[in-house]
Amino acid sequence: AQKVTQAQTEISVVEKEDVTLDCVYETRDTTYYLFWYKQPPSGELVFLIRRNSFDEQNEISGRYSWNFQKSTSSFNFTITASQVVDSAVYFCALTTSYDKVIFGPGTSLSVIP
Amino acid sequence: DADVTQTPRNRITKTGKRIMLECSQTKGHDRMYWYRQDPGLGLRLIYYSFDVKDINKGEISDGYSVSRQAQAKFSLSLESAIPNQTALYFCATSDFVGTQYFGPGTRLTVL
Numbered sequence: 328a329q330k331v332t333q334a335q336t337e338i339s340v341v342e343k344e345d346v347t348l349d350c351v352y353e354t355r356d357t358t359y360y361l362f363w364y365k366q367p368p369s370g371e372l373v374f375l376i377r378r379n380s381f382d383e384q385n386e387i388s389g390r391y392s393w394n395f396q397k398s399t400s401s402f403n404f405t406i407t408a409s410q411v412v413d414s415a416v417y418f419c420a421l422t423t424s425y426d427k428v429i430f431g432p433g434t435s436l437s438v439i440p
Numbered sequence: 441d442a443d444v445t446q447t448p449r450n451r452i453t454k455t456g457k458r459i460m461l462e463c464s465q466t467k468g469h470d471r472m473y474w475y476r477q478d479p480g481l482g483l484r485l486i487y488y489s490f491d492v493k494d495i496n497k498g499e500i501s502d503g504y505s506v507s508r509q510a511q512a513k514f515s516l517s518l519e520s521a522i523p524n525q526t527a528l529y530f531c532a533t534s535d536f537v538g539t540q541y542f543g544p545g546t547r548l549t550v551l
Contacts, residue, residue, distance in 0.1 A: 360537050372530060372542040379537070418482065422538035427473070427498070432482040 329354045331421050331431035339437045340409050348404040348434045350419030356380075361395065361402045362420040362428070372418075378402065409438045443467045446531050446543035454551050459518040461546050463531030472514040473540070474498075474506060477528040486529075489514055521550040 330353040340346045352361065363375040376386060378395050386393045390407045406413050419431040444465045453459055465472065474486040475498075485498030487506040495506060503525060505517045518525055531543040 360539075362539065364540070370528065370545055372532075372540075372545075374539060374541065377537070377539050420540070426538075427485060427488050427496075428534070428538045428540055430483045 329356075329421055329423070329426075329429045331419050331429050333417075333419055333431040333434050335434045336432070337435045337437070339439060342411060342438055342440050343408050345405060345407050346409050346436065346438075348406075348417050348419075348436065350402045350404065350431060352400050352402065352419070352421045354421060354423060356423040359421060359423045362422075363393065363402075363404050364418045364420065364430075365415045366418065366433070367412075367415040375404075406436075409436075411438050411440055414438045442544065444531060444533055444541055444543035446529075446546050448546060449544065450547045452549045452551065453521055455522055457521050457550075459521050459548065461516045461529055461531075461548070463514045463516070463543055465512050465514075465531075465533040465541070465543075467533050467535075467541060468511075469533040469535055469541075470511060471534045471536070471538075472508065473532040473534070474504075474514070474516045475530045475532065476500060477530060477545075483530070486516065518548075518550075521548075523550045526550045 332351045359380045361378045365373045392405045394403045416433045416435045418433045420428050422428040447462045470491045473488040475483045484500050489508045507515050526549050529546045532540040534540050
């Protein structure tokens, strides 16, 4: 069975602080894909990143970075120097090829000015 | 223009009414999905379709049905709406590795 756990339900940080959102996944498949999505208060769901199981390189995009570690089955997301516009619910997700996507429960991030 | 569109964006209806939510996509993907989002419960999969002839139930399909009219169109029906179907509904399409591209959502209220 596949599962995605986001243990942090809600996080509050003060603007300019760094924050890491945790994601732990479970799968028996050797080929799989991991994703992060953002849902701002306006409600739309925005794709942020995809990683496949054969690529453990960390990814950096501006203030966003992702740390994929197969040894701990984790795919964590760090926002550096957080801004109010980063306030949103963030979802981690998992899929194996030719299967539906499993979403985690989401982490609600509040960045306080 | 948006890649995934949903109509209507908002709907208020009464218990027992039949409701159809429509979704269209221009990404050319074969895979389409319907999700429901309730406060604090994340996204739950209602139905999904990997091609025009393929329809699969998700984790919460009871009370819902779908129709895949074409590669680009996937509609969700509530045959007899009930208040606990009040939620935010998202349609999505994906590439073959599962990257989900979501529509803007339909906010449904059943009175």
